[in-house]
Amino acid sequence: MLKHTVLQRSFIHISVASLKKGPLNLKGKSPADKRWLVRQLSDPFVKAAHTQNYRCRSAFKLLEIDDKFNILRPGHSVIDCGAAPGAWSQVAVQRVNSTGEHMENPRGTVVGIDLLRITPLDGAHFLSNQDITDPATEAQLLSLLPDARADVILSDMAPNASGLRELDHERLINLCLSVVGLAEKVLRPGGSLLCKYWDGALAHKLQTNLSQLFQDVRTIKPKASRKESAELFYLARTFRKR
Template sequence: LDGYRKSCIHVSAVSLKKTPVHMKGKSAAEQRWLLRQISDPFVKAAHAQNYRCRSAFKLIEIDDKYRLLKPGLSVIDCGAAPGAWSQVAVQRDMNNIPLFIPGVDLPKGSVIGIDILHITPLDGAQLLSNHDITEPSTHMVLERLLPEARADVILSDMAPNASGLRELDHERLVTMCLSVLDLADKVLRPGGSLICKYWDGALARKLQQRLSSMFQNVRTVKPRASRKESAELFLIHNYKGEVVA
């Protein structure tokens, strides 16, 4: 796979102000995209709250409802660039822990973000740029980095670069999802959670069958921060795994 299509792009402070946007030389599609970004309340909120992109609010809404991210957990963020989901994971996984309580050993969480693209450093997270989550060698790297080689939560908001062919893009995203499931089978603790983006299509049944064999309590959700015209949905699962005595 030649790359991940990012569902969000950095928007500068200038573009969010009520100043004219220079459209000269831009295609009609580019003009529509710019105008949509300027009027998007989640883009404005991401800038105001210092999130790297609007997709942060997808994870915030999901976690507010299902409470998957807790202090002390180990979290993997697949397809992390530019890092908004890792930001949310750090805030909820680590920053909610008090700095010091006398006589109490506090849990220490870890957040590992991974992407084939470059990810700007983020305090509180370990970021693996230029790593392909679909490669078994990347899975081995993650196993070495994780405490006890186990993760409590796996996140995936990644998608393939758009080809313009709906079924091809759907097939490529299902391939990515299956690779994330392969990773979960190796490192996710029994009872751990997975949030994974997918698009409905011909191969959705294949994905659902694999999920049913590995997970329980599967839920499907479309956050308000997902644009109405977007076909994206998020699957939330609890991993069955093998209970080790």
């Protein structure tokens, strides 16, 4: 249920840190690693994440979606599935006012969950090294949510890549379906769910499940998603409990 492999996460850290340090030392790197690092350093969203103090470039995917659809509002309770390294939680904290910084607005709640350790973030409760499908994790999650309910569920999860496209696609769809199952238990009527998936043969299964629970389901590819990536997002709005 990891968002990226640990190796990829370390590369993200290296590339952002390198923006201030001048030319990148590629000695000893494989050709694939070199291509990845060079792409990171030339990526405007990586640079923007550094200058705007976001933990990684994925923050801009959520910012773009929320700017258009306004799913994160002051006072909302948000679950961030696969939260590490915490960029989506950063956006959610800002948008729902979970630090209480803007006293004129209601104060929201942000709970992030990941198999990896998540660096603490003011305004967010993190359940690190925990599995979202574990009943014990679910119990902790419910204890942190006001009235044990959420207004928005976010999922930028992805399995560690196996190198087999169809297998990775199936694994990610299954992760998304587990998030849908969570939504049935904790989402308030009228709530929203945003989940990443990779395009493939099983996407219709996920869409069908979402359509049974939400009034509006649409596919989104934010500008911050790389054009060559199979990454897409389902945005499901107006939850109607069965």
